[in-house]
Amino acid sequence: MESPSWTTYAAAWLATLALLLLSLRLRRRNHNLPPGPKPWPIIGNLNLIGPLPHRSLHELSKTYGPIMQLCFGSFPVVVFSSVEGAKAVLKTNDVAFAGRPKTATGKYTTYNYSDIAWSPYGPYWRQARKLCIVELFSAKRLESYEHIRTEELMSLLRNLYHSRGAHLPLKDHLCSLSLNVISRMVLGKKYTEDTENPIVRPDVLKKMLEEFFFLNGTLNIGDSIPWLDFLDLQGYIKRMKALNKKMDRFLEHVLAEHDVRRRGVANYVAKDMVDVLLQLSEDPNLEVKIDRIAVKAFTQDLIAGGTESSATTVEWVMSELLKKPQIFKKATEELDRVIGRDRWVSEKDIASPPYIDAIAKETMRLHPVAPMLTPRMTREDCKIDGYDIPKGTRALVLMWSIGRDPKVWDAPDEFQPERFLGRDIDVKGQSFELLPFGSGRRMCPGYSLGLKVIQASLANLLHGFNWRLPGGMSKEDLDMEEIFGLTTPRKNSLVAVAEPRLLDHMYSL
Numbered sequence: 001m002e003s004p005s006w007t008t009y010a011a012a013w014l015a016t017l018a019l020l021l022l023s024l025r026l027r028r029r030n031h032n033l034p035p036g037p038k039p040w041p042i043i044g045n046l047n048l049i050g051p052l053p054h055r056s057l058h059e060l061s062k063t064y065g066p067i068m069q070l071c072f073g074s075f076p077v078v079v080f081s082s083v084e085g086a087k088a089v090l091k092t093n094d095v096a097f098a099g100r101p102k103t104a105t106g107k108y109t110t111y112n113y114s115d116i117a118w119s120p121y122g123p124y125w126r127q128a129r130k131l132c133i134v135e136l137f138s139a140k141r142l143e144s145y146e147h148i149r150t151e152e153l154m155s156l157l158r159n160l161y162h163s164r165g166a167h168l169p170l171k172d173h174l175c176s177l178s179l180n181v182i183s184r185m186v187l188g189k190k191y192t193e194d195t196e197n198p199i200v201r202p203d204v205l206k207k208m209l210e211e212f213f214f215l216n217g218t219l220n221i222g223d224s225i226p227w228l229d230f231l232d233l234q235g236y237i238k239r240m241k242a243l244n245k246k247m248d249r250f251l252e253h254v255l256a257e258h259d260v261r262r263r264g265v266a267n268y269v270a271k272d273m274v275d276v277l278l279q280l281s282e283d284p285n286l287e288v289k290i291d292r293i294a295v296k297a298f299t300q301d302l303i304a305g306g307t308e309s310s311a312t313t314v315e316w317v318m319s320e321l322l323k324k325p326q327i328f329k330k331a332t333e334e335l336d337r338v339i340g341r342d343r344w345v346s347e348k349d350i351a352s353p354p355y356i357d358a359i360a361k362e363t364m365r366l367h368p369v370a371p372m373l374t375p376r377m378t379r380e381d382c383k384i385d386g387y388d389i390p391k392g393t394r395a396l397v398l399m400w401s402i403g404r405d406p407k408v409w410d411a412p413d414e415f416q417p418e419r420f421l422g423r424d425i426d427v428k429g430q431s432f433e434l435l436p437f438g439s440g441r442r443m444c445p446g447y448s449l450g451l452k453v454i455q456a457s458l459a460n461l462l463h464g465f466n467w468r469l470p471g472g473m474s475k476e477d478l479d480m481e482e483i484f485g486l487t488t489p490r491k492n493s494l495v496a497v498a499e500p501r502l503l504d505h506m507y508s509l
Helices: 006-030 053-064 083-092 104-109 123-136 139-144 146-162 170-187 202-215 226-231 236-262 273-281 292-305 308-323 325-338 354-366 447-464 504-508
Strands: 067-072 075-080 382-384 387-389 394-397 465-468 495-500
Touching (some): 053 067, 083 394, 104 236, 123 292, 139 146, 146 447, 170 273, 170 292, 170 308, 170 447, 202 236, 202 292, 236 273, 236 292, 273 292, 308 325, 308 447, 308 465, 354 447
Parallel strands (some): 075 394
Antiparallel strands (some): 067 075, 465 495
16 A cells, blocks of 8 residues: 655645634634734744743733733733732632643653642642642641751851951852752751762752752743654753653662661551552552652652742842842841841741741742742633633743732832831732742742741841942943743852951851
8 A cells, every 4th residue: 555645744734724724713703712822833922931931921911901822832821910810720719720631741750740749639649739838838847947047057157257357159049958958857867968969969959959949940842742742842841751760760869778777667656658668558448559669759849949938039039139238237236226137037036027927928029939830730621700711721920020010019120118007918929019938828838948948037137237238330331131940040150248237156056
């Protein structure tokens, strides 16, 4: 039999494309869909998305409104860029929007959607979420790890003291703090110290996390145009598979160490979060069994989720304060008055200095770590503000736009911490003007830990040191460009000079 010619393939492809376009037209005719730009064949509206997707979507929303329909390839995407839209998705219709789209990231970097962030809504995810809240991030367990956070913070402050006068890449120090805290809390020890084992060398772990953050923030073409997925045009899938192999070797090493430590010990008391997860994997009463793959997926979530976000936020705070010396001065005056200059700021003090809290909130508004919350997908048809949102639609909540909405914030592009003084706006998922950790069922379960690290490290950096830009650099020379990824950090890392402002003996504690 003669094989089909290229013209036959071309005709079949054109017929498929025609059917797709026809179905899209019929769908729009039969539904009252939100407004949006007309999609191109095959790519949809991907041509409108630049290197900073949140900014591209923000500009489009100015034309098409706070509820906007796009097509990423063959998939419908609705973007919500207002407080009312965020509330409708994350609270009013939370269950309907609790799904997650299938992406290469979830498949190849999280053990085929086995983690908490990307697993589909259902019994497995509900149990994982419950275990996080009840077992891993309960107030009692976080309190039991307070000494770890304090010891690592004091270590950072001593390092800054001994580096006084030097040009400091602040993000490196902040990432080391976060990684040390998370390593000790989750894995039981620091994996940032020198070792001859190539699997757990500190540079290997840091590079794996950097790659994880980058790949989890990419827009993979195959996620939008599935029939191109096998080509891996951007090379991301190859990198995801390579990363998964490296990360798996590391996590297997960690679990093996824990297995040896626990073996043969009656009534073993968990010393870290991996111990807790391994004990839960042996619990016969769980609704859904947690296997070894799930333990590794959850552990990876804990390491990654607790490392980058807090460091990125504090770096943005320091950047804004170096451009606004008057705010810097007001913050240190408050700390001197409330805390005094004869001790450091403890976690128990965090609620006392309201201006420091306002500075942190203002930074999260203007520089949200996640400018677009992790995408959701509708599990059923629903209607919002008169528009039909069919089942299977991907939904993006654009916090970057909400933080700059002039209907919500006066002078939204200005850094003004005073706007939060006397206002009952929290960051715990109930104030939809400010959702750095998300809201609803899919909210980040470890937000309380992230908040503790951000607040304590920021307060002590301001309390313990006077900060300035290096050399003859002026505040006008400090750029505020960003790059897009799983988080949205500065494009160029902040370099600053720290000079101690407390008595010398304080830095030997």
